[in-house]
Amino acid sequence: MGERIYLSRPGADETVGVATGFSWGALLLGFIWALSKRMWFAAFAMVAVDLLLCLPDLWFDDRGIVGLILSTLFGIVCGKYGNEWHRRTLERRGYVVL
Structure with missing residues (x-):
């Protein structure tokens, strides 16, 4: 289990802990993980990339x-950077690192 970075919103009594390191949720659940973290743009981008990654199957005979x-490589990239994306999203919303 990795360490956590804690962020809080100034003026509000709310603290959010964001894990560091690899995100298994982002790897295994993809856009559903992003939706659960209220990362709307990331969820939309994940769905779009997943759909684009299905297109080569239409042109090649290797059947999937x-x-x-x-898709596996994209999932690994999402897992590697997922927690960082979550932290940056919170920072854009006004949260600051404690």
Whole structure:
């Protein structure tokens, strides 16, 4: 289990803990994880990229292998950067690191 970074909104009694390191939720759940964190743009972008990654299956005869590999790589990227995206989203909303 990684460490946590705590952010709070000035003027409000609210503190949010954001994990550091790899995000298993972002890897396994993708856009559903982003929706649960109220990261609307990230969720939309994840859905769009997932749909685009399915397109090569229409052109190649490998029946899903290309899309599977690309989707897996995209999931790993989301897992690697997911917690950082969450922290940046909170900072844009006015939260500051404690």
